[in-house]
Amino acid sequence: xxxxxxxxxxxxxxxxxxxxxxxxxxxxxxxxxxxxxxxxxxxxxxxxxxxxxxxxxxxxxxxxxxxxxxxxxxxxxxxxxxxxxxxxxxxxxxxxxxxxxxxxxxxxxxxxxxxxxxxxxxxxxxxxxxxxxxxxxxxxxxxxxxxxxxxxxxxxxxxxxxxxxxxxxxxxxxxxxxxxxxxxxxxxxxxxxxxxxxxxxxxxxxxxxxxxxxxxxxxxxxxxxxxxxxxxxxxxxxxxxxxxxxxxxxxxxxxxxxxxxxxxxxxxxxxxxxxxxxxxxxxxxxxxxxxxxxxxxxxxxxxxxxxxxxxxxxxxxxxxxxxxxx
Amino acid sequence: xxxxxxxxxxxxxxxxxxxxxxxxxxxxxxxxxxxxxxxxxxxxxxxxxxxxxxxxxxxxxxxxxxxxxxxxxxxxxxxxxxxxxxxxxxxxxxxxxxxxxxxxxxxxxxxxxxxxxxxxxxxxxx
Numbered sequence: 001x002x003x004x005x006x007x008x009x010x011x012x013x014x015x016x017x018x019x020x021x022x023x024x025x026x027x028x029x030x031x032x033x034x035x036x037x038x039x040x041x042x043x044x045x046x047x048x049x050x051x052x053x054x055x056x057x058x059x060x061x062x063x064x065x066x067x068x069x070x071x072x073x074x075x076x077x078x079x080x081x082x083x084x085x086x087x088x089x090x091x092x093x094x095x096x097x098x099x100x101x102x103x104x105x106x107x108x109x110x111x112x113x114x115x116x117x118x119x120x121x122x123x124x125x126x127x128x129x130x131x132x133x134x135x136x137x138x139x140x141x142x143x144x145x146x147x148x149x150x151x152x153x154x155x156x157x158x159x160x161x162x163x164x165x166x167x168x169x170x171x172x173x174x175x176x177x178x179x180x181x182x183x184x185x186x187x188x189x190x191x192x193x194x195x196x197x198x199x200x201x202x203x204x205x206x207x208x209x210x211x212x213x214x215x216x217x218x219x220x221x222x223x224x225x226x227x228x229x230x231x232x233x234x235x236x237x238x239x240x241x242x243x244x245x246x247x248x249x250x251x252x253x254x255x256x257x258x259x260x261x262x263x264x265x266x267x268x269x270x271x272x273x274x275x276x277x278x279x280x281x282x283x284x285x286x287x288x289x290x291x292x293x294x295x296x297x298x299x300x301x302x303x304x305x306x307x308x309x310x311x312x313x314x315x316x317x318x319x320x321x322x323x324x325x326x
Numbered sequence: 327x328x329x330x331x332x333x334x335x336x337x338x339x340x341x342x343x344x345x346x347x348x349x350x351x352x353x354x355x356x357x358x359x360x361x362x363x364x365x366x367x368x369x370x371x372x373x374x375x376x377x378x379x380x381x382x383x384x385x386x387x388x389x390x391x392x393x394x395x396x397x398x399x400x401x402x403x404x405x406x407x408x409x410x411x412x413x414x415x416x417x418x419x420x421x422x423x424x425x426x427x428x429x430x431x432x433x434x435x436x437x438x439x440x441x442x443x444x445x446x447x448x449x450x451x452x
Contacts, residue, residue: 022413032417043425047432054436055443064367084364088357095353098403102345223375303405310403314396321392325367326385 031304035311038273042315045266046322052258059217061255062225063324069136083324086129087316090274093122094313097281101306104299109288112302116285119309123278130271137263140246142166143195144253145202147239152255154215155206156227166243169212170197171204195243206237217255263323270319273312280305332407335398352402359391380437 022029053060064079071082100115143166144154155164175198178184180191206212214233218226228236244253252260284305293299333348334341335355342348366374366384374384401407406414 022416023410024413029413032413036417036420039421040424043421043428047425047429050429051432051436054433055439057437057440058444080364080367084360087360091353091356091360094399094403095349098349099346101405102349307404310399313403314399317392317395317399321363321388325363325388 025300027300027304028307031307035307038311039315042266042269042318045262045269046318049262049266049322052256052262056256056258058219059256060219061217061259062219062223065225066137066254067133067324069133071132080324082129082133083320086126086133087320089122089126089129090313090316093119093126094310096122097306097309101299101303104293104302107294107299109291109294112293112299113285113288116281116288116302120278120281120285123274123281123309127271127274127278130267130274134264134267137260138246138248140244140253142253143197143243143245145199145237145240146242146244146251147236148241150251150257152217152244152251152253153236153240154225154253156213156215158211158213158230161227163215164212166197166202166205166245169205169209170201171208173198173201173204195245197243199240199243202243203237203240207234266319267323270312270315273315277305277309277312281309330408331405335402348402352398356395356398359395363388363391 020026024032067083068077068079069082070076070078096115096118100112100119103111103115142154142163144152146152155166155169156162157164177194177198179194180186180189182188182190210230212233213230214228214236216226216228220226242251244251246253247260247263249261249264251257254260284301287293287301288299293301331345331348333343333345335348335352340351342351366387370384374382374387376383378386400418406417
């Protein structure tokens with residue numbers, strides 16, 4: 001009888017509430033397990049990207065040739081500097097976040113608010129940078145043609161080996177071809193915007209210009225894209241069926257179709273995480289300012305939103321590696 | 327509500343006076359790693375272009391440096407260093423077990439498909 005009673009009282013002590021499992025509060029632990037599941041989601045995406053990349057290992061686009069823009073430096077080949085800058089911005093906003101958490105532990109309300117504000121500004125700058133990156137990616141710079149088999153062929157100058165914009169050599173062939181919209185053709189059918197030049201214009205311009213060569217998607221053993229000879233180029237250009245300018249979800253001028261799809265999907269999903277992080281940070285920031293956590297007696301909410309924010313930074317570190325470095 | 331922080335990094339070789347100082351120290355370390363990564367990515371030393379386990383040595387360095395950065399973000403910015411050991415392992419172990427497994431099966435399969443496409447009867451150059 002005594003023994004039973006002792007057991008009961010011990011049970012009440014453990015399961016009766018007030019205990020913190022793993023020495024961590026409920027909210028913080030649940031944030032951690034959300035992060036674990038989200039990390040698995042992102043690694044699923046990145047592993048799928050790796051799958052496609054190893055599947056097309058000898059024809060995947062080279063990141064340095066795709067992401068080579070920097071603000072105010074038009075036409076300058078500046079690979080990686082911009083994403084490196086974005087990485088620094090995000091790591092720095094992570095630092096201001098952890099400083100806000102630290103100030104929260106010392107119950108310094110104004111300091112928490114100030115660092116939260118800096119974090120929000122950093123996140124907003126990152127989002128703007130990513131929008132700019134997307135703009136460059138979608139608009140493209142040079143244009144290319146696609147063959148019947150879905151291969152992308154780019155144009156390079158035989159003299160310099162640099163890429164050539166299709167506007168600089170395309171011939172002008174007047175045509176009556178217009179974009180088919182619901183209001184000027186069959187009302188229940190339409191097509192997307194036509195490329196600036198028709199395939200015939202590109203073909204004629206290419207044949208007239210002896211300086212031009214075709215660059216294929218295939219990589220040689222040194223990891224450079226294979227450039228065809230003039231004769232091969234002329235026979236190959238005849239097979240082109242579509243002019244590609246920039247990138248969309250169907251085709252892109254950089255190479256493999258999956259490349260743009262993964263770029264949009266993974267950086268888009270990460271950008272959406274940053275956006276929601278900025279919004280949650282804003283809510284917490286206003287709560288700090290109006291003194292909600294001062295009244296509550298602790299700043300654990302700042303800590304929890306901080307965990308999420310660092311996680312977003314953590315994911316970017318991996319996206320940066322697998323999209324831009326490797 | 328004072329919270330205890332462990333202020334040593336690099337296995338106790340570097341100890342900071344306060345938590346704020348540790349944060350700036352970790353920032354400097356992460357920045358150095360990122361600068362090294364970007365410099366390697368721009369110059370691409372030819373000595374690192376040899377292959378090891380199906381991947382360039384340079385790419386192995388990038389991946390290892392990324393994991394190092396991830397470790398310091400999780401341990402110092404997300405305060406995993408201050409959590410109990412059981413919480414740390416219940417967060418890290420599932421990831422450490424599941425992600426390499428997923429990556430391993432997907433990359434192996436992708437390599438197999440690549441071989442089928444290059445050596446098989448399907449032509450991809452039409």
